[in-house]
Amino acid sequence: MESLKGAKKLLSLTGWKNFLKILEKKEKIIFFIFLFLFLSSALFLSVNFYLKNTELEPTQGGVYIEGLVGYPLRINPLYAQENDVDRDLSELIYSGLLNYDKQGSLVGDLAKEYRIIEEGRIFEFELKENLLWSDGTPLTTADIAFTIQAVQNSALKSNIRASWLNVEVDKISDRVIRFELRTPSAVFLESCTLKIMPKHIWKDISEQNFPFAEYNLKPIGSGPYKIKEVVRDRDNNITSFELAPNQNFYKKEPYISKIIFLFFNSEEGLITAFNNGQIKGFSLTSPENYQKIRRENFSEHRLLMPRYFAVFFN
Secondary structure, X not given: OHHHXXXXXXXXXXXXXXXXXXXXXXXXXXXXXXXXXXXXXHHHHHHHHHHHOXXXXXXXXXXXXXXXXXXXOOOOOOXXXXXXXXXXXXXXXXXXXXEEOOXXXXXXXXXXXXXXXXXXXXXXXXXXXXXXXXXXXXXXXXXXHHHHHHHHOHHHOOOOHHHHOOEEEEEOOOOEEEEEEOOOOOOHHHHOOOEOOOHHHHXXXXXXXXXXXXXXXXXXXXXXXXXXXXXXXXXXXXXXXXXXXXXOOOXXXXXXXXXXXXXEOOHHHHHHXXXXXXXXXXXXXXXXXXXXXXXXXXXXXXXXXXXXXXXXXX
């Protein structure tokens, strides 16, 4: 009993003081070294456990304002590649059968899965279930067939027509569509990132009016965002677009609740707006213009874009 009481006393604060008193100097050094190692190890294991079992996740909300050089003309998959502004907006408003992920790999967008048959001559896609356009209309393979046929129509003069020549479209069902090529292709899947247009919107628009239809600037898409507001100046020129989340998007609602695009005539105007705090992001094609940025603590991302220049003689 006496020894048990002594052990309890040793574990008390007074007991620890007495314990340290009975240690010699060398023993005290060794004791504190081991105590330090023990506490350091415990802290390291705790932090490591926390990091391994904690996942950072963004929250919903926020406003992002981006500046673009140029103005929207035709936010239409047939013509979007002709204008950088149209292309950027189309990426947010429309969806394709496939898309690129963060690593640059092709992944399913509207497509649930696809099959490559006859060594790359036939490609069959199955759509995801319950796909909708931003106006609530169901999205089916009829929309995909309509889009491809519109691209192939020489009267509509789409600059991506060459990618879809000699491709036959066969609508198997509302969710399955097949593309048959004359010769096998190893790069056809890249063409399937083409954004899909809503047939119910465009089917009654004539070939002559196609490039000038109001839906080129009031697009109905199936992507993560839809146009909420368009602001024009006194001369009826578009000065900004406000995008809001598409409630009918097949994925989870995007994290950013509002995206605003402001349009400028030049990179100089773009940089001035950024220096004044009007916009939060932009891209430049002229490296020398980076010297004009006056704001501090901004993140810079450099992208190497393939580009070539050619002269064609007819």
